[in-house]
Amino acid sequence: MLYVYVGLAGALGALARYGVGTGIETFWIGMFPLGTLLINLSGSFVLGWLTHFLFRSGRLSPSIVTAVGTGFIGSFTTFSTFSIETIELLESGALGMALLYVTLSLVLGLFSSWLGFWLGRRRFRREGVAR
Amino acid sequence: MTILVIMVGAFFGAMARFGIGQLVKIWTASTFPWATLFVNVSGSFLLGYLYASSAGPSLMLGIGVGFLGSFTTFSTFKLEVMRFVAKDWIRFGVYLLATYVLGLVAAYLGYHLP
Numbered sequence: 001m002l003y004v005y006v007g008l009a010g011a012l013g014a015l016a017r018y019g020v021g022t023g024i025e026t027f028w029i030g031m032f033p034l035g036t037l038l039i040n041l042s043g044s045f046v047l048g049w050l051t052h053f054l055f056r057s058g059r060l061s062p063s064i065v066t067a068v069g070t071g072f073i074g075s076f077t078t079f080s081t082f083s084i085e086t087i088e089l090l091e092s093g094a095l096g097m098a099l100l101y102v103t104l105s106l107v108l109g110l111f112s113s114w115l116g117f118w119l120g121r122r123r124f125r126r127e128g129v130a131r
Numbered sequence: 132m133t134i135l136v137i138m139v140g141a142f143f144g145a146m147a148r149f150g151i152g153q154l155v156k157i158w159t160a161s162t163f164p165w166a167t168l169f170v171n172v173s174g175s176f177l178l179g180y181l182y183a184s185s186a187g188p189s190l191m192l193g194i195g196v197g198f199l200g201s202f203t204t205f206s207t208f209k210l211e212v213m214r215f216v217a218k219d220w221i222r223f224g225v226y227l228l229a230t231y232v233l234g235l236v237a238a239y240l241g242y243h244l245p
Binding site for chain 2: 002003004006007008009010011012013014015017018040043044046047048051066069070071073074075076077078079080081082083084086087088090091102105106109110112113114117
């Protein structure tokens with residue numbers, strides 16, 4: 001049954017990714033893959049926060065944690081699209097942009113995840129003290 | 132129709148990623164995130180192949196956006212990298228670089244295979 005939950009949440013996560021990506025494309029006409037970058041950064045932030053606060057707080061059942069974390073957020077963000085977008089930039093000769101995309105994904109991705117972790121842990125500790 | 136095709140692909144993509152994670156847990160007690168590395172590298176290869184092959188729009192949506200988009204993940208990868216911070220800098224570097232280097236090489240190979 002857990003597989004079905006993960007699959008359903010994953011379907012919603014992918015739909016959200018498609019919706020946000022299409023939305024960003026309506027105002028961003030540049031070659032730079034801004035949509036995927038913003039999706040991946042925001043998803044990394046949210047997963048960091050959820051993992052270190054909400055998922056640890058014991059308010060949610062383990063199946064919901066897996067469905068939301070692995071299913072929804074896992075599917076909302078994507079690595080394969082990032083890879084192929086980088087290759088397409090390279091193929092079109094936009095070497096600098098490809099390098100920028102990889103660097104931003106690497107550095108800001110780590111930062112987003114860390115920020116989510118840090119804010120989540122802070123909230124968790126504060127609520128732990130209050131209880 | 133677009134929405135349904137993406138959702139069906141993603142339903143199976145997310146389940147496959149989760150299933151591989153469960154299988155790897157049974158096979159090895161290693162704390163290295165082999166499952167995520169595997170899905171991200173293989174998914175990048177397959178998406179590269181799909182882009183280069185003359186796949187129609189529904190295949191691109193169902194398999195590309197839906198299945199492979201959900202089969203691979205960025206957020207879990209970053210979360211796992213961050214777990215190594217200050218605890219194991221070697222694994223931190225190895226996992227981070229392996230995902231980017233192997234993922235990009237795999238997408239390149241898939242793209243040039245057809």
